[in-house]
Amino acid sequence: MKRKQNVIQMSAALRQVLEEWVRKQTDVDAGAPWLFPYHPSRRISVPALAWSTLRSITSEGIARQLGYTVARIADLRTLAKAVSEQSMAPYLLQAFTKHPHYMVRWSVVLNPAVPASILATLARDSNELIRREVARHALTPPEILHELSQDPVLGVRYAVAANPATEWNTLEQMVHSKSERIVRAIASHPNTPADHPLKQRNKM
Secondary structure, X not given: OOOOOOOOOOOHHHHHXXXXXXXXXXXXXXXXXXXXXXXXXOOEXXXXXXXXXXXXXXXXXXXXXXXXXXXXXXXXHHHHHHHHHOOOOHHHHHHHOOOOOHHHHHHHHHOOOOOHHHHHHHOOOOOHHHHHHHHHOOOOOHHHHHHHOOOOOHHHHHHHHHOOOOOHHHHHOOOOOOOHHXXXXXXXXXXXXXXXXXXXXXXX
C-alpha cells in the first residue's frame, strides 16, 4: 500500500528559503520527490538527511523551526515576502518588529497571523507607512486606533477614520478635522450615529 504523505502548505517565499537550506545539506538529483511536491523535477536524497532534520522539514511547525534561518536572509525583498506570507509563532513576529529595515517591519503587519499585541507595538513605529498600515488593520484594538487618531501624519489619521473598527468616541474627536477626506470618512462611517449632522449632510 502506498504511504500517504502529508503536504505542508507554505508560502512560495519560505519554500524557496527551505529548498536552499536543504540543498546545502543534501545531494541533489537523487531520492524522494515528495519533499517538494510543487517541484517534481527536484530530487532530494533522504539518506543524506538526519531524522531530526527530516522531522523539522515535514513538521507543521515548519515556520517556527526555520524562523531564524529566514531571519538571516540577506535579500530584503525575499525576507519581507516570507514574513508577510508565512504563518509563524508570535515570538518570531515580535522579533521582526525590531528589524532595522522598515520593509520587514511593515511585512509583520501584513502577516495573516499577526496578533493585536504586536499591532499595538508597531503603532508606535517611527515609520509613518507602518503606522498607517496598523491604522487600517481590522484587528487593531480600539484604544490603539484612538491613539493613532492623534498621529501627526494626515494619512494615518485618515486610515483611522476609515477603519470600520474605530469607535464613535474616537471619531467624535476627529469631526472638526481640517481635512475634508477625514470628515467625509466619518460621515460615512458605520459607527457614526444616524442622527449626527454629518450623517445628514452625507445624505444630501
